[in-house]
Amino acid sequence: MSPTALKNVDAVEIVDIHRDDLDFSLVDDLYKGLNPAEGTPRSFPTLLLYDTKGLKIFEKITYLDEYYLTNAEIEILTTHAKRIVERIPENAQLVELGSGSVVLATPDPWTLMDCPNLRKIEILLRECERVEKRVDYYALDLSLVELQRTFSEISPEGFTYVGLHGLHGTYDDALSWLKNPENRTRPTVVLSMGSSLGNFDRAAAADFLSGFSKALGPSDFLLIGLDACKTPEKVYRAYNDSQGVTHQFYENGLAHANSVLGFEAFKPSEWEIITGYDEKNGRHQAFYSPTVDVTINNIKIPKGEKLIFEEAYKYGTDEREELCRNAGLISQVVFGNSTDDYHIHLLSPASLNIPLQPSQYATHTVPTLEDFQSLWTVWDVVTKTMIPREELLSKPIKLRNALIFYLGHIPTFFDIHLTRALRGKPTDPKYYKQIFERGIDPDVENPEQCHAHSEIPDEWPPLDEILDYSERVRNRARSIIEEGSANQDRCLAEALWIGFEHEAMHLETFLYMLIQSEKTLPPTGVDLPDFVKLAHYAKENEKQNKWFRIPQQSFTIGLDDSDDQALPKDSFGWDNEKPQRSVHVHAFEAQARPVTNGEYAKYLQANRLREIPASWTLVHSDQDYPTSKGINESSPSATHDFVHNFAVRTVFGQVSLNLAQDWPVIASYDELASYAQWVGCRIPTYEEVRSIYLYADQLRGIDGHTTANGHSSGVNGTHNGVNGTSNGVKHMTNGSTKTSPDMPVFRALIGCTVGFQNWHPVPVTPNGDKLAGQGDLGGVWEWTSTPLTAHKGFKAMEIYPGYTSDFFDGKHNIIQGGSWATMPRIAGRTTFVNWYQHNYLYAWAGARLVRDAPM
Structure with missing residues (x-):
């Protein structure tokens, strides 16, 4: 009533x-x-x-x-x-x-x-x-x-x-x-x-x-x-x-x-x-x-x-x-x-509602208060419910700061940019800038070599003090958003945007660090997945991993944000996203989906390799597990006794590799490039990946979903008469070039494993007949073979000049798409560029195979 x-x-x-x-x-x-x-x-x-x-x-x-x-x-x-x-x-x-x-x-x-x-x-x-x-x-x-x-x-x-x-x-x-x-x-x-x-x-x-x-x-x-x-x-x-x-x-x-x-x-x-x-x-x-x-x-x-x-x-x-x-x-x-x-006790609900349509996740150039609230909720779920307080001083990945650093880094970075935009005073304590402004990301091969970063104190500030500071910075941002002044002030709007995206990116950093800890707890408010049921579904619905012919295409990449006085039409962008430019990509062939854990296990067994991906773990302490004989490239899979040795790391604990064989394998670029070479293929370039995504969207526009198109000979990576290990650089070829419409800045992500729709990778083998597009690789980023370099027209951003340029060392490769923990504003932005060192073991990135098209 x-x-x-x-x-x-x-x-x-x-x-x-x-x-x-x-x-x-x-x-x-x-x-x-x-x-x-x-x-x-x-x-x-x-x-x-x-x-x-x-x-x-x-x-x-x-x-x-x-x-x-x-x-x-x-x-x-x-x-x-x-x-x-x-x-x-x-x-x-x-x-x-x-x-x-x-x-x-x-x-x-x-x-x-x-x-x-x-x-x-x-x-x-x-x-x-x-x-x-x-x-x-x-x-x-x-x-x-x-x-x-x-x-x-x-x-x-x-x-x-x-x-x-x-x-x-x-x-x-x-x-x-x-x-x-x-x-x-x-x-x-x-x-x-x-x-x-x-x-x-x-x-x-x-x-x-x-x-x-x-x-x-x-x-x-x-x-x-x-x-x-x-x-x-x-x-x-x-x-x-x-x-x-x-x-x-x-x-x-x-x-x-x-x-x-x-x-x-x-x-x-x-x-x-x-x-x-x-x-x-x-x-x-x-x-x-x-x-x-x-x-x-x-x-x-x-x-x-x-x-x-x-x-x-x-x-x-x-x-x-x-x-x-x-x-x-x-x-x-x-x-x-x-x-x-x-x-x-002051408590907040852990329930998440993260939309996947651009009309909902990117309604404005500047993230809304609702956008921030959703981000802060998932940040709090991760940092306040998934690791015991005493473990925040630990370093699950030795190459990174202690976990507690990120709890201070996020608000400090945000406050620095709000203070700059407002021409005001920083939030107390002011000395946080000295220890929390920038983290460490050393060279994998030589950890002594590292870009400029904040000093590391002998003792971090008390956790409650850091959390109180974080809330005061959040309140500062809330007040700015509620006042509405950022809608007419580009400098202030950009400060809000950079704070949002910086936190969203480090949310994933924090999570992939937690995965490496033995003390990680499942996220509060999230039901334990039925991994057995998920594995059975994948096996019952597995489809052959088809090859798609990606036509030669001309299109634009990058973000148009040339007016530095006005708010951009669609979105702010990092310096590596600008300027907008035209590219021409040759015809080539790409597999529908990424390499799976099961396929990578076969590769390890066939080559008697004992270096497993960091996303895996041994289920027992015996490092001297047997590598069975008789497995090679043509074998259907690794043997059960070999697979039985491993499990995949998740936020819910270890999941038997036997149940996760159909998930995309998460590994370094070097590991996946070696696999690609073993099967006579290669990892696509950045431009090729963008061409794949564009074509995948075109196929969806034709019949609502991707379908096999062009050659589909073989599924193991081999290609009769074609060199599958070419460098894949962009070039113009003889014959007609398909001119494609410009990519929208944001795309729909319905059906994609991004934005915490799942808290783990998902099977990709049921999608072997559909060309995976942006954010559609089963919950992992996509490696490219393209090193991070200064493209034509690149200009370091004034408000964060070292963001990209500090990593122009030839050791970092571009990745695209997004993982299950990537917020939609990033996973759905077609201009976004991410990167990791080619031998970095912990990034949540996988890869698909490509090969040159037959003449």
Whole structure:
């Protein structure tokens, strides 16, 4: 039913969002608890504690010194109000969850409890008012009377920037209300104070939070109070106070049950209340237990049986991390009290929604705030949930900085360019520029040889300090975007663009470093893939890897951005993307898809090679594994006993090579060039790869998908009468040249494994009859044989002169396309140029084979 305004209390509108008859639900739940399925212990609905009288008694409890939870939260909110409010988006709606019920997928769901007493939340609202941040506060409660009483204690006229509202309903109702698009037109912060979440068991708590996590977006947050106290005596006294107020609260639960049932089912003289602290499971428990045998509506309950009606789980560090992971949430900041036994957690949803159409991923020349929010979400998933904090000081790849460097490098680089564009002051601490401006990328053969980079300190700054700095730089960017001044200022617009793309590129850097670590954790909010099912599908749908004749073509490459005073028409670009220029590419033949792990395994076995790609690992410690005899180029595959020695590294852990044989192999250019030579072929040039992509799009335009065209003789790389190992340089040939229309700056990526649509490479063998285009190589970049050099008209960019020119050493080869971790603005831009050292082992790049066309 649509919400209906019930009553206006002191100018505060209270909206009814009820969907179900609560009294009927309570009777039903009560009888289910008293007469559960066989094997399930009896229980008593916690919600029965919270009628109008119960809520009033509970409020008295919150004023008791022994009930430490309330004072701990007040201390935290008072101490950290400024920092918390800084994190709340402008024009946000704050939805505080009070008393209510939510239907969970558990046999006997319990209810969170904490009426929206403004004594605590008013601290935050007053801070919002002080800094003139516009927000609307919504207090949720199942009791209309309590909502009215709550708002009668505060005058809305005392606020100019804060709006006050009430929601009359349960948690389930609130979740439905939040899912309604009409109620989600602005950022949302869901609040749950008082460690109310502790009233769920740990699995149910994760399910509950997961519901809200899935309903929220990249700009939204949750602010959750959690009790971390595990001192038995202190916990016991919190629920067994010396004045007996908590005992009265529990007794009222039985009286409320009688009221709901309509008769005295629970006689006070026949029941006792038993409480205790369970140290093993870290929880307070409270039970009703009959002192005599009782019968309620033909349900017999023997003397001494305990019916649980309240639990309060306590959350240490490990339990908090597990809760966030299972709920699909990212821990952004933890605010603690002075004794560090109570915390308020600022959490953000880990859910991603990364579009693949240019009309959505490149709507403007400058990335939008939504673009940044999506990037920041995936960055936080990777850097805050996939590696233990203590491992951030490690260096999974010895040639790179420690992982923690990148957490400081990203905001520092961004802030340098924002400061330059604004002609302002850098974000403190200013010395970060000395240690975080530029990372190291040494020569693989001689690591002592390296371009200019920031100094490496003896000790990195504290992680929390770096994260706080990062958030302040993000807020700086948010303010600029919201003001809209970058839409008319090329310098400022370019600073935002370079910050976005720089972070997007290093997101992939961080991930391919994590792959090399044994401590990597799966990404929060991402389901574990069914690799067995994926492998079976690939085998059942495998198609021959066909050869396509790529016609001779003339086309333009590069970006047209000649006016340095105005914003570019389509996109900014790095210096190696400019200027736009014409190329002519000869006719040649290319295979549909890249080389697979299985094909590369056959090559290793046939040549008795023991140097495996860095993307693989041995599944045992024995380096002296046997290389079976009798395998050669014409063999269908490597032997099972050989393949069984290896696994492929993924963010989900090792995946047996047997299951990943149909994935594109990830290896260095040198490794793949050797393979190509073994089968009598070569790796395409940069211009040839662009010609392949252009032709693949043309084929899709003809019939909606690529089809075999031209010669398709053989699939193993051999070619009768043709030299497959020519240098593949561009040249004009005799005969007609196909003039193709200019490539669009951005292309659609539907069906491509980019932009975190998957978190691993995918099988490419089912696509053996379709010519793979840009971003369509199964989740890997595409190597080219072209060294990175200064092309005609190249000019180093003024704002980052060493970006490309530092690597004109003849040792770096261009790669194209994108991997599964490449953001669409990069993977879909036809002018983008990436590169790696030809012998660098860790880039997520594969290769397809090409050969000269027959005369």
